[in-house]
Amino acid sequence: MRIGELAAQSGVSVRALRYYEEQGLLEAERSGSGQRRYPASAAERVQLIQMLYAAGLSSRTIAELLPCVESRVSTPESRARLAAERDRIDAQIAALTRTRDRLDAVIVMSGLPASGCMWISDHDITEQAEMAGGLNGSPDAR
Amino acid sequence: MRIGELAAQSGVSVRALRYYEEQGLLEAERSGSGQRRYPASAAERVQLIQMLYAAGLSSRTIAELLPCVESRVSTPESRARLAAERDRIDAQIAALTRTRDRLDAVIVMSGLPASGCMWISDHDITEQAEMAGGLNGSPDAR
DNA sequence: CTTGCCCCTGACGTCAACGTCAGGTTTTAG
DNA sequence: CTAAAACCTGACGTTGACGTCAGGGGCAAG
The missing domain is CATH 1.10.1660.10 (Multidrug-efflux Transporter Regulator; Chain: A; Domain 2)
Structure with missing residues (x-):
């Protein structure tokens, strides 16, 4: 091809x-x-x-591990490299999960009026959105 | 400071x-x-x-969402942005998990004594990966 | 034959998150 | 007081995974 x-x-x-x-x-x-x-x-x-x-993974690392991953054949050396990369990826997943949860918390919280995080009364959603646009005090919003 | x-x-x-x-x-x-x-x-x-x-996330995106994440206050607009980023991160986690599992499969397989050598047939791969996954629980997100 | 599409090899451009250096001022330790 | 350490602005350098452009070739259809 x-x-x-x-x-x-x-x-x-x-x-x-x-x-x-x-x-x-x-x-x-x-x-x-x-x-x-x-x-x-x-x-x-x-x-x-x-x-x-x-x-x-960098190009160099991929070049080293790709034959091994593709063929599913590993030597003791490549196994160590593979394990190291797997651990790095695991750490990355853990960090991303924490970040995801942090964002989720902010999102979900706005659905809980009792928590006090809603800073505008919720009896008129449309008005609320307009006010939010005008009053939102993001310090350096450009 | x-x-x-x-x-x-x-x-x-x-x-x-x-x-x-x-x-x-x-x-x-x-x-x-x-x-x-x-x-x-x-x-x-x-x-x-x-x-x-x-x-x-890019600098620009962080600039937009940081006040919201730090203060845990969100507007309807920012909530949409936050949800979009959360979904992106979720997808990233899913992809990384698949990659991690792929590496894990190669690592775990060569460590199994029954195979006796460095490579094994495709038929054995899934079975042994399942066995290994069941035996030592890999650190899982969520 | 020529038109159009795909292919080739360089080689320079891009973008983001900093690193690094130059040249000068401020703060701190002794 | 002096020297080292820390800080300032400004500006150029770095890295990786490509994007993009220039200049040229091959080949099937009309």
């Missing part, structure tokens, strides 16, 4: 695919005229790459 | 604190000679800023 097709299929840009190759993450056969040809399995590999990028 | 103390206390660099001020996230009083003075509450605010940055 050609690079444009792979891009469409995997949802990334053509530029990104060439970048992955440059980083040693994705190899391609070349046709006589020098055009890249990918096997069907490349789509899955690209998905993995995206997955690992999204988890904050 | 002075900028160096706040930096030490909140674990960020002096440069970062000045950057936050530049972005309208953190205000400071000025002494006669122009040096920044922060109230004790600034440390908590910096923690919040870090928290939101780590969740992938």
